[in-house]
Amino acid sequence: MRAAEALLEQGQWQAALDLLQAGNREQPLASxxxxxxxLRIRAGRERPQNPPAAALAAVHESPRLVSGEIPEIPAAELSAQRLYDAIHGCGAAIVRGLLAPERAADLRALIDRVVTARRQPDRAPPCEEAAAWYVRSDEVRGAPAQFFASPDEPVSDSSSIWVADSPRVACELLDLYASLGLPELLHTYFGEPARLSVKKWVLRKIAPKPEGDAGWHQDGRFLGEDIQTVNLWLALSDCGGSAPAPGMDLVIDGRREIHPTGTDGAWFDWTVGPERVARVASGCGITQPRFAAGDALFFDHFNLHRTAFEPHHTAVRYAIESWFFAASSAPLKQQPILL
Ligand SMILES: [Fe+2]
Structure with missing residues (x-):
């Protein structure tokens, strides 16, 4: 690890972290x-020195608008251009089988392990010699991630945990994203390197809520508009449609527009009212895709969506939400993380 320390002294964060990450693959260690x-959070605070190259948005013609369905891209054909066309044309893209079902099952187990380490540290210690299951970095600023359930509720209920709070899982996911070629794909998409963030990289368990009504929203309402993003929403459960776990309702719309909130029958000041959603969707439609464990949904901060609760749901939905930002405009409030 001396080589990594030398690189850090020269300010070569990426090269140093590549070495450290490889070291952890060889011999996993909590420390x-x-x-x-x-280091990734500290490095994420630095803005890139070189101005970004032209992003796809600037160098490609507007994509063909396709209405009616969210485009599906075969995993082997996933590229920056296909992703750009789908998101800018219809607001999202679906990639079936991005992960094998067994890999999705492994990730579900990891989420349960982290939830237990967070809530019942006597049953599952937050740290072992080879795994930092739940450790808040001193580099993280601000309040802890919000939990949907109180600490004494059973672990099978809803939970949201920042991935950054589980260095063990964060390292595994970063290796996974690298094996999928996501850093390179997003570099092409943004015209510059991508960042993750502390606040928008989340392990999620959502319990069924038969009478529930989640708010329609656009993440750009919170994140800002003068940014470039791609969210990889990875389904780890069979969910949506007639599946037993909650999925996602999406307006099939690629328009680059943030809608007013707190009006048109909205229950909260941060949600888009149902009457406005109906108007926005009148020309393009709303869909609730069915996902198998391992399927991926990609969208960005303009997408209008909500968690889909239905009376027939009986199962918890596991998912991982990974918002990627173009490095030069990544909101510092979200605490960027070097990939
Ligand atoms: Fe959202």
């Missing part, structure tokens, strides 16, 4: 995983 996350 190393924590160090990796500390």
């Amino acid at each position: 190393l995983q924590q160090r990796i996350m500390d």
Whole structure:
């Protein structure tokens, strides 16, 4: 690890972190995983020195608008251009089988392990020699991630945990994204490197809520508009449509527009009212795709969506939400993380 320390002294964050990450793959160590996350958050605060190259948005013609359905891209054909066309044409893209079902099952187990480490540390210690299951980095600023359930509720209920709070899982996911070629794909998409963030990289368990009504929203309402994003929403459960777990309702719309909130029958000041959603969707439609564990949904901060609760739901939905930002405009409030 001396080589990594030397690179850090020269300010070569990426090269140093590549070495440290490889070291953890070879011999997983809790202390190393924590160090990796500390460094990634610290490096994420630095803005890139070189101006970004032209992003796809600037160099490609507007995509063909396709209405009626969210485009599906075969995993082997996923590219920046296909993703750009789908998101700018219809607001989202679906990639079936991005992960094998067994890999999705492994990730579900990891989420349960982290939830237990967070809520019942006596049953599952937050740290072991080879795994930092739940450790808040000193580099993280602000309040802890919001939990949907109180700490004494059973672990099968809803939970949201920042990935950055589990260096063990963060390292595994970063290796996974690298194996999928996502850093390169997003570099092409943005015209510059991508960042993750502390606040918008989340492990989620959503319990069924038969009478529930989640708010329609656009993440750009919170994140800002003068940014470039791609959210990889990875379904880890069979969900949506007639599946037993909650899915996602999406307006099939690629328009680059943030709608007013708190009006048109909205229950909250941050949600888009149902009457406005109906008007926005009148020309393009609303869909609730069915996902198998391992399917991926990609969209960005203009997408109008909500968690889809239905009376027939009986199962918890597992998912991982990973918002990627173009490095030069990544909102510092979200606490960017170097990929
Ligand atoms: Fe959202």
